[in-house]
Amino acid sequence: MQQRDKRFIGVQIGVALAALSIGILLGPLQALDKASIDLYPFLKPLIASYYQGVTLHGVLNALVFTTLFITGFHTFTILKGLQKPLRWFGLAVAGYGMMIAGLILSGYTLFANQASVLYTFYPPLKASPLFYIGLTILVIGSWMIGWSQLATLWRWRKENPGVRTPLIAMGSAVNVLLWQLATLGIAAQMLALVIPWSLKLVPATDVLLNRTLFWFTGHPLVYFWLLPAYVSWYGMLPKQVGGKLFSDSLARLSFWGFLVFSTPVGFHHQFSDPGVPLLWKYVHTLLTFMVVIPSFMTAFTVIASLERAARDRGGKGTFGWIKNLPWKDPSVAGQLLAGFLFFFGGIGGIINASASLNLVIHNTTWVPGHFHLTVATASTLTFMAITFWLIPYLTGKPLYSVKLALWTVWTWFVGMVFFSGGMHWLGLLGAPRRVPLSTATYTANFPEWMLPKIFTAVGGVILFIGGVFYFIVVIGTWLGKKKSEVEIEVPVAESELPPAKTPAWLDNWKLWIVLSLVLVIIGYGPVLVQLISNFAPNAVGGRFW
């Protein structure tokens, strides 16, 4: 890989991890609040309230870290898969510049307590216009990097007619497409509704239309977080455990399944919303459940690849082979633990999407409990595990400490079991999310919340320790000495059947893109027409913090 591209990827990953480091710092504050330890008064004037802290935690971790890391990682996987330099490099660098500019604008308003609206920023809570403009610029910048990545793929496909796109590049490019399609909702929300309203060009806004456009983007966003982990689990992890990918065809089918079923599903986040016709809530429920199929296929293919590799290493027994996997490799251990916890994240997701069950858990702590298994484990722990080889590859410096890297992933795993377990449990007992329970007026009415709250707090502190271990490894590696004899191999898995045997329709990009667009039009077209024809901008809103 060209030095130029390596450096570009390194900068993207580096800034992403810097955002994560601040986001993680704020995590234990929320967790300790559950144990009635309110540290926020000590943080004034730096952080004004619990709500400012949660906003920073959510925006920096779930929006900034993920987006920056994923654009960087996909730049890497697309270039590595195709063995090409990045095309339209200037455009990508300009896009990255915009992302950073957007980050600085929004970041300023967040720290200045001008945008304590949480990472869902539901209008008519009204943040500083700079917050919305910054986030919009960040997304447009990410599109530009995406165009550059897709142009690289386009050129490669022209030069290699009839050849199957290498899997890691294919899965990554699908995710880039997913992002471009999904963010249309939030772009429309920002440009047509939120920014004019926050700039006082219009006096009020339509809350339901805002929420609908937000969730058009909001759910595919979670697949956008997840698919880079899938790229690694399908395309890299089999190699890291000394095996091969079990099925190239099903891996591809699963990526396309995520693209097709990613977007027309947002109403399952609005089951409790008034004003959304029931028909569309159930149509989206049906489409949401379709994602179960590629998810279960992934579970099968990835576990089959792992099992074959483990049996080749002498593994025996129905489950006994698991211990023959290379657990001493922190990158492998991290991904295995992430995948294991993701199983529970997936089951929880099915519960959330089950319309009637959703009434029990909507907006309780169950929900953050759930997405800490998905984005904060399946994605984040996998991303951490990836950096254990990616940072040495990009910098030419060996990993600072394999042992501490192993401690990182196990600590994260144990912390998450407590934290997420506590949050799920607490949610089932009816505790609301996004509330500082230490100061809430009704906490004393619920003595049964005590035990799960302690679980959550203990888990949060353990997670924080895991985060500290992680950043010691990252910074230690980064500041370490270059060793030219250390040649880090990028793990790219082969498949048991050569990709050439994979049918051509699984590499027919037009087919799948058209199919995705058609489903989005079916799933959102009529209801958006209805909401827009009922357009009633009557919520003035304001700053309530």
Place this chain on the structure above:
Amino acid sequence: MEIHRYEKIWIAITISAVILMLAAISLASFGLGLQLPGVAGSVDPAKLAQTPPFDKPGVYQITEGKYQVVMVAFAWGYNPNEVRVPAGSRVTFKITSRDITHGIFIEKTNINLMILPGQISEASVTFKDPGEYLFLCHEYCGVGHQAMAGKIIVEPKP
């Protein structure tokens, strides 16, 4: 396309599971009546004081054992924030917001609603057992969010 036999079996299991789960949801939603809130009308949040029924929030008896609660949510409270009904009552809530987005979750029930300015949220529940049922706001609505709550007092049948 070559698909391993085990994979075919697995995909068949997956598809059957999806069908089964969707059947269960349909049964719960349409058979057992665990229905989601739908469209219950819209209202201008600036004109609530002139718009029935929100001009007079309160508890109204419709017929024997049937009540309607007309409620307005605001930062940071509910009007009314205390509701009294006899045990065994079927209570329909009609709620909207005067300012920003709120929510309501009534403990020990399936009432879990978003409350949006401009929209009317509606849901019904039967309170079988006497006692106090706390309700609280579950959508972030600013610095007083953690103090936004109220209660339903279900009185024993006379």
